[in-house]
Amino acid sequence: MSIVVPLFNEAAHLETTFARLAASVEELGLQTEWILVDDGSTDSTWEVLQQIAVRAPGVQGIRLSRNFGKEAALAAGLERADGDAVAVLDGDLQHPPELLATLVAHWRAGAEVVEAVKRDRGDEGPFKRWTARLFYAAFTRLTGQPLEGASDFKLMDRRVRNAWMQLGERNLFFRGMHAWLGFRRVQVPFDVASRVAGASTWSGWALCRLGIRALTAFSSAPLQLISIFGLGFLVFALGLGLQTLARKFSGHAVDGFTTVILLQLIVGGALMAGLGIIGTYIARIYDEVKQRPRYLVAETTQRLL
Template sequence: MSAEFSPNSGSLAEARPPPGPLRPVSMTKRSKAMSALPQISVVVPAFNEANSLPTLCRRIDQILTHELGETYELILVDDGSIDNTWDSIQRLTEQFPVQGLRLSRNFGKESALCAGIEMAQGEVVVSMDGDLQHPPELLALMIEKWRETGCDLVEAVKTRAQNEGTVSRLRARIFYKVFSVLCGFDLSGMTDYKLLTRSAREAWLNMPERTLFFRGMTNWIGFHRETVQFQVPDIEDRHSRWSFTGLLRYALRNITAFTAVPLYLFAFLGLFFLFPAAILALDTLRRWFQGVAVEGFTTVIILVLLVGGLNFIGLSVLGLYLGRVYEEVKQRPRYIIRARTDQ
């Protein structure tokens, strides 16, 4: 089951009554609301998002407070930003029910998400990006879907990105296809924009690995899930921060952290070359006993180079997995908190 949100109309696919005028909520009322456990926790990892966070907070507050009447907390995690993101978060705590975390360095989006989700106290947790590519207006549909179906996960699936180039779209398709074949989970169109109930949240937090892949791990835990669809809005002056080498590292990191299938593939390749090698060896011995000169030196060279190349690739894959094991056995924390706004 899925529903769709279009950023062009600024509303849900099924028309809802127009919202009333935006009325300011006093910080006294906000403090009372935050003293009790909130219904909704929204977790937003942010890296150099000082300009977009104020707009994001206003739009989230419009939806959750003024349209839905929900009590909520907004957890903003500064993932080692080098701009004034932390200053922006501190100012936003005076206007909205914001809790801010500042990590000691850039640990990566997955670790920042983990820090925010561990801090969340709401009945449900919503994870979303801070660059406005995840429309806050979709929150209403996600919450409605959760309450109507009683599901444990609501996943926002993007139908298309208006400003996504052909090369970026092709790279994403290749990654999702390879991941699907190797891991058995189809993540096509999936995003980190998700709603998790307390059960799903606890199941995810109980997974102890240090190398995190939020999209894959939330699919692995199972549970009853529903989807809603949305179009990624076209944001001016917004360009992808991912280079080709960065995407390649991201793909290798997540695949090797999520499945051991590549190791089995090289085991099967070894068996595949074992039988032709055995046949060739027997034929060579037969010719030697018959006193017939063995021809085909070029073929031997090609086979040696091919097998040698496969050996190097296999050793590289093995090295990647050993690196994952090394990171896990060190038992270093997923993140380190430098500062909090509530302290």
């Protein structure tokens, strides 16, 4: 079995994290390879990871040339996983490693994907909970892929990992891509634990950008909304035009500066919003056609085959 763990600035507790992970996996009685991906950390995460790799068999450390983001770090690990099953979990222990035994049991029973689903979001504040629900509701409605409570904590059969490898887009959203694959799935609920140390590095702006990238990567519905709004304004304009002509011919026409100004503001705002949506999709196309790699590896703890 392969275990992929993305890391960013986790030197302070990496030894504790790995010890707990290793203890949980040891009980499973499986031959395990560890793929720990340092996503351009600015602390001593890489040095600690190298020390772990020296003394712990089966550990492969990968250091990316800079911070490419968690999605790219996951891709780097998955592309190097050779196990019959591949587990993915965070390095901050908010994904309880003790749950791996349950995931493996379902996999052995025939499930091709075993995904841990958040039953409780832990220490998240009310605003972050609300925005998460809003995003997942919008994603489900626009794409048809339910992601409520989804997390990156998953175990997948090698067939699923090979299928994921065929997805070549550069704008990555692991949860959505994984849901799109299908296969026989089992969900296991879990409560998000408190972080071992530190605080999340995800800012509100970064989460907003991830949400926009996810929605535009998996659905063209926002583009279709522009046509719907345009049709609505056309119907409204026809109605207003007929009313104006009727008032003109009946001799009751009045100056309507307020109406004109409001219409200009509404139409102008709608046009700008529409151009913004189109621009977002063009930016996604621009990123894809450049064909830049998803990430760059600076060094590893062992030679890659």
